[in-house]
Amino acid sequence: MKVLIVEDEPQLSQQMQQQLTEQGFIVDCAYDGEEAHFMGSTETYDAVVLDLGLPKVDGLTVLKKWRAENLTMPVIILTARSLLHEKIEGLNAGADDYLAKPFQMGELVARLQALVRRAAGKASSIVTVGDIRLDISASTVTNAGLSVTLTAHEFKVLSYLMLHLGQVVSRATLIEHIYAQDFDRDSNTIEVFVGRLRKKIGSKMIETVRGLGYRIAQD
Template identity: 60%
Template sequence: MRILVVEDEARLRDQLQAALEEAGYAVDTVADGELAHFVGSTEACDAVVLDLGLPQLDGLSVLRRWRAEEVAMPVLILTARDAWHEKVAGMDAGADDYLAKPFRMEELLARLRALLRRASGAASAVLEISGVSLDTRTARVSLDGAPVKLTGHEYRVLSYLMHHAGAVVSRTELIEHIYAQDYDRDSNTVEVFIRRLRTKLGDAFIVTERGLGYRVGEPCA
């Protein structure tokens, strides 16, 4: 899963990136509103952490532009603790949740997990399919109760497929959602990750829909 962090304070931006990457996400970061609008409109982001006090273009304007363009990824806005009017304006502009500064990183991660679950229709923080369990809180995976060790990219592939259980996900879509913008993307590596996951989770767990992509779980009706 891929997260866009929009924050002009360098220290906080770096802290957010480190925490999100440690939690298993691919992370893009930008420091101003104009670039945020461009990246959010052109890149495949699963969720956005958006500060409202940005240079060049404020966060509310960025959010309003995205929603006017029907860019629909979940957005968590960051506001000053006493700026209740910003919270209201942000929700009215199309934000999905808000968090007041200063905040605990654990709460931000929990709120992001909740947004991603709602976006994919999942009810629990633990995703389970055919004996495979993926705990989004700890980025841990198990098979029939036994822990399975995955690399970062293997985890991102599995997480994306399980968040979209029943749907066919193309190789291009996987590439867009498991790598950050500045990563050197190689489409052939997706097949490598799929092969490794099948070795660790069973050949039948990930189904190849010939000419279309990959699927886990029963097909969507």
């Protein structure tokens, strides 16, 4: 899952980035409204954490611009605890959730995971296909009850495909969702990750749709 953090306070931004990275998220950071709008409009994110009090362009304006451009990624706005009108304005502008400062990092992680699941049409953090059981919150995978050891990128590829069951996912989409913006991206690595996954969870689990990408079929 790939997340954009928009926060102009460097220490808080770093804390969020570190915590989310430890939980398996791919994280990009923006520090003002202009940068945030550009990144959100040109990169693909599974969710955005958006502070409203930003330099150059305020967060509410950024959110309204994204929604006017038909960008539908889930957005959590960060607000001061006492400013109820900010929460209401943010939700009315198209935010999906809000978090009042100060907040616990664990709550941020849980809210982001829930938003991404709901955006993919999944109510639970656990997705099961045949004998494969993936727990997004715990970052674990089992096959017929036995633990499967995956690298971080293998888990990200598998979780994205399982969150989009029945859909054909292109290599380009997988690359966008498993690598940070400044990472040296190579589409050939997706084939490597898929090949490793097939060895670990079964060769028939991930279907190659020639010329289009990969798909995990629904039961």
